[in-house]
Amino acid sequence: xxxxxxxxxxxxxxxxxxxxxxxxxxxxxxxxxxxxxxxxxxxxxxxxxxxxxxxxxxxxxxxxxxxxxxxxxxxxxxxxxxxxxxxxxxxxxxxxxxxxxxxxxxxxxxxxxxxxxxxxxxxxxxxxxxxxxxxxxxxxxxxxxxxxxxxxxxxxxxxxxxxxxxxxxxxxxxxxxxxxxxxxxxxxxxxxxxxxxxxxxxxxxxxxxxxxxxxxxxxxxxxxxxxxxxxxxxxxxxxxxxxxxxxxxxxxxxxxxxxxxxxxxxxxx
Numbered sequence: 486x487x488x489x490x491x492x493x494x495x496x497x498x499x500x501x502x503x504x505x506x507x508x509x510x511x512x513x514x515x516x517x518x519x520x521x522x523x524x525x526x527x528x529x530x531x532x533x534x535x536x537x538x539x540x541x542x543x544x545x546x547x548x549x550x551x552x553x554x555x556x557x558x559x560x561x562x563x564x565x566x567x568x569x570x571x572x573x574x575x576x577x578x579x580x581x582x583x584x585x586x587x588x589x590x591x592x593x594x595x596x597x598x599x600x601x602x603x604x605x606x607x608x609x610x611x612x613x614x615x616x617x618x619x620x621x622x623x624x625x626x627x628x629x630x631x632x633x634x635x636x637x638x639x640x641x642x643x644x645x646x647x648x649x650x651x652x653x654x655x656x657x658x659x660x661x662x663x664x665x666x667x668x669x670x671x672x673x674x675x676x677x678x679x680x681x682x683x684x685x686x687x688x689x690x691x692x693x694x695x696x697x698x699x700x701x702x703x704x705x706x707x708x709x710x711x712x713x714x715x716x717x718x719x720x721x722x723x724x725x726x727x728x729x730x731x732x733x734x735x736x737x738x739x740x741x742x743x744x745x746x747x748x749x750x751x752x753x754x
Contacts, residue, residue, distance in 0.1 A: 514583020543576030
């Protein structure tokens with residue numbers, strides 16, 4: 486009798502763990518479900534520092550959420566992977582995963598084994614890829630008009646959708662500048678940087694072929710506002726004095742000790 490009781494308790498514990506994982510993952514999907522699509526609602530997020538972010542981008546929402554549950558974190562990582570690979574569909578993949586988990590919970594309650602579900606999903610995924618490839622058509626990197634249309638489609642569900650006519654051509658031109666259209670299969674977005682400046686609107690957005698330094702000389706102190714044909718030094722080492730990895734505190738008691746510390750700093754640096 487004790488053996489059967491232990492087995493029953495073990496099965497109940499496994500069922501409870503599966504249910505907890507399903508609920509945690511589905512809660513993340515439900516949190517961003519209402520932000521999907523052109524009619525999706527924006528989310529207002531306040532971080533620990535008090536900064537407020539308004540967005541309906543799934544990757545941004547999930548990156549700002551403080552998720553602790555391991556199963557819920559998997560959905561966050563899923564959204565990040567989708568953003569890195571395709572740059573769009575970050576909300577869709579989480580919503581689809583949440584719907585699959587909802588159906589999985591119903592099937593598990595009916596006694597279907599989890600391995601049978603995972604095997605069935607693998608078959609369904611392979612068939613889905615096959616169907617999508619049949620209904621799709623290739624887009625050449627030399628076809629700029631088609632690339633702009635694709636970028637406009639991605640921007641249609643974003644907050645800046647009304648400015649897609651301005652931003653889509655800039656996005657396409659930026660990507661085409663950093664890849665080789667003959668050999669490229671993907672683009673390293675780290676080679677493209679978006680620099681925001683206060684005082685201007687989205688209509689003033691422009692693409693600059695080169696480097697943009699966000700820091701500038703103080704105009705109030707009489708610094709230059711424009712320099713033509715400058716000489717720029719690219720330094721790969723730190724100019725300022727190095728800082729120690731250890732936290733320390735120095736207590737100074739009189740003026741002589743201050744002078745001695747200043748002399749020692751000059752001797753070292």
